[in-house]
Amino acid sequence: xxxxxxxxxxxxxxxxxxxxxxxxxxxxxxxxxxxxxxxxxxxxxxxxxxxxxxxxxxxxxxxxxxxxxxxxxxxxxxxxxxxxxxxxxxxxxxxxxxxxxxxxxxxxxxxxxxxxxxxxxxxxxxxxxxxxxxxxxxxxxxxxxxxxxxxxxxxxxxxxxxxxxxxxxxxxxxxxxxxxxxxxxxxxxxxxxxxxxxxxxxxxxxxxxxxxxxxxxxxxxxxxxxxxxxxxxxxxxxxxxxxxxxxxxxxxxxxxxxxxxxxxxxxxxxxxxxxxxxxxxxxxxxxxxxxxxxxxxxxxxxxxxxxxxxxxxxxxxxxxxxxxxxxxxxxxxxxxxxxxxxxxxxxxxxxxxxxxxxxxxxxxxxxxxxxxxxxxxxxxxxxxxxxxxxxxxxxxxxxxxxxxxxxxxxxxxxxxxxxxxxxxxxxxxxxxxxxxxxxxxxxxxxxxxxxxxxxxxxxxxxxxxxxxxxxxxxxxxxxxxxxxxxxxxxxxxxxxxxxxxxxxxxxxxxxxxxxxxxxxxxxxxxxxxxxxxxxxxxxxxxxxxxxxxxxxxxxxxxxxxxxxxxxxxxxxxxxxxxxxxxxxxxxxxxxxxxxxxxxxxxxxxxxxxxxxxxxxxxxxxxxxxxxxx
RNA sequence: GGAGCUGUGGUGUAGUUGGUUAACAUAUCGGCCUGUCAAGCCGAAGACCGCGGGUUCGAGUCCCGUCAGCUCCGCCA
Numbered sequence: 287x288x289x290x291x292x293x294x295x296x297x298x299x300x301x302x303x304x305x306x307x308x309x310x311x312x313x314x315x316x317x318x319x320x321x322x323x324x325x326x327x328x329x330x331x332x333x334x335x336x337x338x339x340x341x342x343x344x345x346x347x348x349x350x351x352x353x354x355x356x357x358x359x360x361x362x363x364x365x366x367x368x369x370x371x372x373x374x375x376x377x378x379x380x381x382x383x384x385x386x387x388x389x390x391x392x393x394x395x396x397x398x399x400x401x402x403x404x405x406x407x408x409x410x411x412x413x414x415x416x417x418x419x420x421x422x423x424x425x426x427x428x429x430x431x432x433x434x435x436x437x438x439x440x441x442x443x444x445x446x447x448x449x450x451x452x453x454x455x456x457x458x459x460x461x462x463x464x465x466x467x468x469x470x471x472x473x474x475x476x477x478x479x480x481x482x483x484x485x486x487x488x489x490x491x492x493x494x495x496x497x498x499x500x501x502x503x504x505x506x507x508x509x510x511x512x513x514x515x516x517x518x519x520x521x522x523x524x525x526x527x528x529x530x531x532x533x534x535x536x537x538x539x540x541x542x543x544x545x546x547x548x549x550x551x552x553x554x555x556x557x558x559x560x561x562x563x564x565x566x567x568x569x570x571x572x573x574x575x576x577x578x579x580x581x582x583x584x585x586x587x588x589x590x591x592x593x594x595x596x597x598x599x600x601x602x603x604x605x606x607x608x609x610x611x612x613x614x615x616x617x618x619x620x621x622x623x624x625x626x627x628x629x630x631x632x633x634x635x636x637x638x639x640x641x642x643x644x645x646x647x648x649x650x651x652x653x654x655x656x657x658x659x660x661x662x663x664x665x666x667x668x669x670x671x672x673x674x675x676x677x678x679x680x681x682x683x684x685x686x687x688x689x690x691x692x693x694x695x696x697x698x699x700x701x702x703x704x705x706x707x708x709x710x711x712x713x714x715x716x717x718x719x720x721x722x723x724x725x726x727x728x729x730x731x732x733x734x735x736x737x738x739x740x741x742x743x744x745x746x747x748x749x750x751x752x753x754x755x756x757x758x759x760x761x762x763x764x765x766x767x768x769x770x771x772x773x774x775x776x777x778x779x780x781x782x783x784x785x786x787x788x789x790x791x792x793x794x795x796x797x798x799x800x801x802x803x804x805x806x807x808x809x810x811x812x813x814x815x816x817x818x819x820x821x822x823x824x825x826x827x828x829x830x831x832x833x834x835x836x837x838x839x840x841x842x843x844x845x846x847x848x849x850x851x852x853x854x855x856x857x858x859x860x861x862x863x864x865x866x867x868x869x870x871x872x873x874x875x876x877x878x879x880x881x882x883x884x885x886x887x888x889x890x891x892x893x894x895x896x897x898x899x900x901x902x903x904x905x906x907x908x909x910x911x912x913x914x915x
Numbered sequence: 916g917g918a919g920c921u922g923u924g925g926u927g928u929a930g931u932u933g934g935u936u937a938a939c940a941u942a943u944c945g946g947c948c949u950g951u952c953a954a955g956c957c958g959a960a961g962a963c964c965g966c967g968g969g970u971u972c973g974a975g976u977c978c979c980g981u982c983a984g985c986u987c988c989g990c991c992a
Contacts, residue, residue: 357952364949377952397942416952439943442926445953449927453984506992526992553991554916677918677988776992812992874985885985 316477318373320344332402332432338374342423345409351376351426352402352434354464355395356444365392369403369426370444372469377416377425378403388431398437398444404430452876456890459881471878474593475866479546481592482566485585491542491568496531498524498548503840504832505777507551510561513906524550524562527859530844532569533778533816536855537847541571546862555885557874558808558864562883565811566865569857575799575815578858579604579755582803586753593869598751602803606758611729615653615736617759620807621752623744627653627735628713634725639700641682645725652725655735656713657742660720661687668720671738675724680734684723688715740807749871753805761785761798762829770831775800777826778844779814780856786822793829803860810865813858820848 320339324331333352335344353371363382368375380392395401405428416422441458442450446467455462462468483493502509502523509523525531527549535543547567555561570578583600590596603621610619613626634642634652642652657663668685675683686695686706693706701709715721722738724731761781762771771793773779781789785796802812817823823845827837837845863875876882883889903910 357954359951359954360948361951361954362948364951366951366954368952375952379950381949383949411950414950414952419952422952439925443942451922451926451984453922454926456984507990529992551991554989556991557986559991674987679988773992779992884983886983888983890984 320373332434333371336373337369337371337376338420340376340407340421340424342409344407345424347407348404349407349426350402350404351378353400354437354444355397355399355401358395358397360393363389365389365395367392367395369401370464370466374420374466376421377419378405378428379408379425380428384427384429388429391431391433392428395433396437396439398440399433400435400437402432402434403428453890456882456884459891463880468877471866471870471872472880474870475862475878478589478593478866478869479862481589482544482546482585485588486544486568489542489581491544492540493545494535494540494543495545496525496528496535496547500525500531501840503530504836505773505830507553510550510552513908515905518907526551527565528567529776529778532567532857533844533852533855534847536569536571536816537850537852539571539853540569541853542573543567543569543857547859555883555887557876558861558867560863560875560879560882561887563875563879564862566860566862567857568813568859569855571853571855573856575801575856578813578856579801582858582860583753586803589865589869590751596751598753602753602755604755604757607756607760608758610756611732611736615732615734615739616807617756618802618804618807618809619736619754619756620740620743620747621754622747622750622806625655625657625739625743627655627732627739629653630709630712630723633705633709633712634723636705637701639684639697641684642700642723642725645727645731649728650726651728651731652723653731653735654709654713654724655722655738655742656715657720657722658716658744659718660742661689661718663720671722671741674741675734675738678734678737679730680724680726683734683738684725686721686723688717688719688721690717751805751868753803756802756804757800759798759800759802760794761796761800762793764794768831771829773826773830774798775812775814777830778816778823780817780822789825790829799856801858803858805868808864808868809861810868811858811860813856815854815856818848818852818854820845823848 318336318339320335320341322331322334322336332350334350337351337353340349351369351371353369356368356370356375358368359366365380367378367380369378380389382389403426405426407424408427410416410423410425440461441454442448442461444461444464446465448455448462448465463472486493499512499522502511502521507526509526512522512524514520514522525547528545528547532543532545545567547565548562549565550562551559552561553559568578568581570581579601583598583602586602587598587600590598605619607617610617612629613619614621615627629651631646631652635646637643645652668683671685672683684695684697686693686698688710692698692703693701693710698706709721713721722735724734724738726734760774761779763774764770765772775798780799782797782799789796799815800812801814803810817826823841824837827841828834832840863878866878867873867875870878872878881889881891888895
């Protein structure tokens, strides 16, 4: 590796590099052959080949296979077994005429028995070819078998397109993972991680591990705590991300760092949130945000190219946070379909509808959403949407049907004919549509309509990847509950330099040097340029309401490090689980994790979390408080 | 913390306005069967309906509570 390489990564260079790689496919997509690769080819083994990769060319060869018994088709004197291993399935034939002892043994085979067999690969006759099986042109005539292990009857079928309670799948996750489609997901994940490592290595990034036992910090999510035996009443915290360590590595002069890093957050779960998850964590010095964009765009292009054979359009679109909220009602807009929010504040102010007028007078917004062909909705559908909007914080939902004669709506009496026409025309609505309106604070209006937009999205959305960068996030938001400013990203995010003068006077107007990478409505990750001088960092901590003592106690080491020649630096982190789920087309990241936890953060297989022995608690000097009602 | 959905043989489902022997498929076990590949045919066994309480002459079905799973809101820099 050329350690001194600091050349700029231009987009042209990226594209040409990518093109070159496409001509040498196989670099990341490893081709696995039917014949097993073994470190000691002379050693005696139960298995010489993978089941699913055998084909016509192996006909006539003597081979050994080992795996699990799938389906069994018993014809009396002739038994077919689907033998399954990591690679696929191969039909075994046990023929009574080839020896009674072996045949009798084969009659005892049941689902999921582990067996090793040997015999000759034989071409099937034309009428016996199974075209739906990759190995359907051949079969193995077994003349020797070892039953390596028996199996209880499995609680569910080991097959794709499974329809069982997720309880069961999680309880017997090791059986669930035997299913080919689950194996495929693990393989996809492996390959994606390998692409990441190779790509980062190519640009001189150094993979560095950081501690899992670290200290709790006040910002961010709830920490998972680990009690210390050696230090009474002290706790480690599991990292929410390697954020501080990667910045410290920049002070160390690593310049280009990455890590496939496990992170922990003790918050409530979602389909795309687990208590422990994996990030592709990246940090750079002397690099700048333009290079970061290019680096990540190149990485995404390589992943989609190598794993999906799809060529992405580069560079990705960039959209300021404000625009994303205004047009799509989300800071992670799904650009696969239109249905943009339309501001009708100026028109709404001319109506007599008090709800609209009050919202505007108090500095809020009135926006609308056009649901094409929405007139098929029933009154109950609209009631459901209203309830949905209320749950999201709106005071209500106004709506109108658009008919050839005009509006049909409970609020039409507040609008004169011209105004209704004007609104209809601005929203480009036609007869047969429904218009939905929300009037509230700007933020609530955008958010609620953004959720409605997703909920009412057309059903035929493309799967094609629509990437974008969301930029120009505000540095702070106001936390009404805590009555203080809070970092929108994290407290190490650098403000835009031109906004520095208003930092103390108008914190909410300060923009951050922060960016999120968004794909099809999913936040893949985000990052920022960091503060690299201790003065600015101290100003931010002060604004966040941290006292000097607290700052010193919790972040003293960071401030100190920044005072020893910290380089300008910045980076980002990508959710690996979400990335893989998007690549595999899964809704939930549980599908792409080997042993995920339930929505209540428990592991149905191991029973974690669980009570521990009194002895362990005593060593830690921990006493369990009785539950209070 | 809140809301919604789900919970019936091993598994997936059905179960009418409450009515007594809880149905079907598949898996399992036994028998027959030499070209199947979701093999087929015959037969057997298997659930007191998540758990607890209540209403009723009678509850899988109605009510209350509770547990578990899933989805969403809050939360998650």
